[in-house]
Amino acid sequence: MKKEIIYLDHNSTTPCLPEVLEILRIYSLEKFADPDSPYIFGKEIKDHLENFRKIIADLISAEPEEIIFTSGGREANNLALFGIAFNKKKGRILISAFEHPSILKSAQKLSKLGFEIDFIPVNSQGYVEPEEVKRRIKPDTILISVTLANHEIGTIQPIKDIADICREKGILLHTDACQAVGKIHIDVKDLGCDLLSFTGHKMYAPKGIGALYIRKGINLSSLFLDNQKDLENGTKPVELIAGFAKACEIVKNDLPYESQRLIYLREKLYEGFKNIYSKIYRFGISEKTLPNTLTISFEGLDSIKILKDLPQICASPCSVSISAMKIGVEKIKGTIRFSLGRLNNLNDIEKTLEIFSEYFKKCLKI
Numbered sequence: 001m002k003k004e005i006i007y008l009d010h011n012s013t014t015p016c017l018p019e020v021l022e023i024l025r026i027y028s029l030e031k032f033a034d035p036d037s038p039y040i041f042g043k044e045i046k047d048h049l050e051n052f053r054k055i056i057a058d059l060i061s062a063e064p065e066e067i068i069f070t071s072g073g074r075e076a077n078n079l080a081l082f083g084i085a086f087n088k089k090k091g092r093i094l095i096s097a098f099e100h101p102s103i104l105k106s107a108q109k110l111s112k113l114g115f116e117i118d119f120i121p122v123n124s125q126g127y128v129e130p131e132e133v134k135r136r137i138k139p140d141t142i143l144i145s146v147t148l149a150n151h152e153i154g155t156i157q158p159i160k161d162i163a164d165i166c167r168e169k170g171i172l173l174h175t176d177a178c179q180a181v182g183k184i185h186i187d188v189k190d191l192g193c194d195l196l197s198f199t200g201h202k203m204y205a206p207k208g209i210g211a212l213y214i215r216k217g218i219n220l221s222s223l224f225l226d227n228q229k230d231l232e233n234g235t236k237p238v239e240l241i242a243g244f245a246k247a248c249e250i251v252k253n254d255l256p257y258e259s260q261r262l263i264y265l266r267e268k269l270y271e272g273f274k275n276i277y278s279k280i281y282r283f284g285i286s287e288k289t290l291p292n293t294l295t296i297s298f299e300g301l302d303s304i305k306i307l308k309d310l311p312q313i314c315a316s317p318c319s320v321s322i323s324a325m326k327i328g329v330e331k332i333k334g335t336i337r338f339s340l341g342r343l344n345n346l347n348d349i350e351k352t353l354e355i356f357s358e359y360f361k362k363c364l365k366i
C-alpha cells in the first residue's frame with residue numbers, strides 16, 4: 001500500500017494478515033492434496049480441513065457440521081434464500097429494506113419465480129423494529145432475512161428479539177453477518193438464528209472464501225442437485241479455508257482488545273469531525289453500531305466529490321441502503337462511511353482530520 005494512502009475502508013475489504021499468507025503458502029505449495037483423494041496424503045489434508053472447519057465454526061459457537069463453505073458472502077446469502085425457498089416450494093419471504101444487494105437481488109429473482117416478497121421498514125436511526133417484523137408476518141411466511149449489521153452504517157440489528165418472534169411463529173430466520181463476524185462477539189445459539197452468512201475477506205482472510213451456518217435439522221435444497229450433502233461440492237479450496245481458519249483464530253483472540261481500540265479511534269475521529277464541520281449527522285446509536293464503523297453525513301456536501309478531491313483517503317460514499325431510512329436527500333448526498341481496522345492507528349485519525357480540515361478551509365472557505 002502506498003505510504004500516503006490512509007485506508008479507512010475495512011468494511012469493503014481487509015488485507016490478509018502475514019500469518020494468513022504463510023498458511024496460504026503452505027497449503028498451496030506443500031499440503032495441496034485434494035482432501036477427497038483416497039491415498040494417505042489426501043486423507044491427511046481431509047483431517048486438516050475438518051480441523052479448519054471446527055476453528056471457523058468455533059468463532060460463532062457453531063458445530064463443525066453446521067458450516068458449509070462458499071465462495072463468499074454473496075454465495076452464502078444466495079444459498080440461504082434459494083435453498084430455503086426451493087425446499088419449501090412456495091410462500092412469503094420477509095427481508096429488511098436495507099439488506100445487502102445480494103439479498104435484495106435473490107429476493108427479486110425469487111419474486112419472479114412466484115414467491116411473495118415483503119419488505120420490513122427500517123427506522124430513521126437505522127434499525128429494524130421487532131414489532132414491525134411481527135406486524136408483517138402472514139400465515140404463509142416461510143423465511144425472514146435481516147442483516148446482523150448493516151453494510152453502510154454498521155447498525156447492529158436486534159436479531160435475538162426477531163429470532164424469538166420467528167421461533168414463536170415457526171418461521172426460519174437467516175441473518176447476513178458478513179459485516180459483523182470478527183468485529184463483535186457472536187454465538188449462534190444465543191442469537192437464535194437458523195442460518196447465518198459470513199465471509200473471509202472482511203476479517204483479514206483471503207477473498208473467495210465464506211461460509212453459511214445452517215442450524216442442525218434445517219433443510220435446504222441444493223440449487224442444482226437433489227441432495228443436501230451436495231450443497232458443498234467441487235474440490236475444496238483447502239488453502240483458502242486454511243487462511244480463513246487462521247484469520248478466525250486471530251480475530252477471536254484479539255477481539256476484546258481490538259474492539260475497544262477501534263471504538264477509541266472511531267470516537268476520536270467523530271469528535272474531530274464535529275470540530276471542523278458544523279453540520280454533521282451521525283448514523284446509528286454508537287453503542288449499537290459496529291466498533292469500527294463511523295458513518296456521517298456532511299450536510300450540504302457531496303460525498304462522491306469529497307472523496308474524488310481527497311484521493312489519499314480510502315472511505316466509501318453511501319446512499320443505497322440509507323435511502324431506506326427515509327431521511328432527507330441532503331443528508332444522504334453527503335454521507336461517507338469510515339470503517340477502521342487493524343491497519344489504523346491514532347496517527348491516521350489525526351492525519352485524516354488534518355486533511356479534511358484543510359479541504360474544508362480551502363474549498364468551502366470555512
Ligand SMILES: Cc1ncc(COP(=O)(O)O)c(C=O)c1O
Binds near residue numbers: 073075077147176210
Ligand atoms: C453485508 C454484506 N453481505 C454480503 C457481502 C458480500 O460478501 P462477498 O464480497 O464475500 O461476496 C458484503 C460485502 O460486500 C456485505 O457487506
